[in-house]
Amino acid sequence: MPDIVIIERKGEKRPLFGSATASSGTLTVSGTPTYAVYDSTGTAVSGQSGNVTGFDNTALATVRAWVNLDTSAAALVAGNYNVVITILAASSVDSMTRTYETEVGLVISGL
16 A cells, blocks of 8 residues: 555656655665556556665655656556655664665556
8 A cells, every 4th residue: 555645647747755764863875765666457667667866865864765757658658556665774773774665656647
């Protein structure tokens, strides 16, 4: 089940955000976060995965990563999608690196 649902018209391009929050202390992102887009059947959408557009690269209580998703891409027809943003982040409390995932529900409406 998505953490949030966004509705966009076909052809829009705007950032979709994922985040990770420390229960105490701060988190520092390790490496570059990634994203993947899945259709309503759970199948990965061709050409819609890779490194995110940007992310917070300093120690914070909540770190964010975002992808500027261009819904004009031919592979993204009108319909329902899930965008999974994956962040690896190290905790200042125990130095453990953990995986955090945010699932954004994306509804692309026709023109």
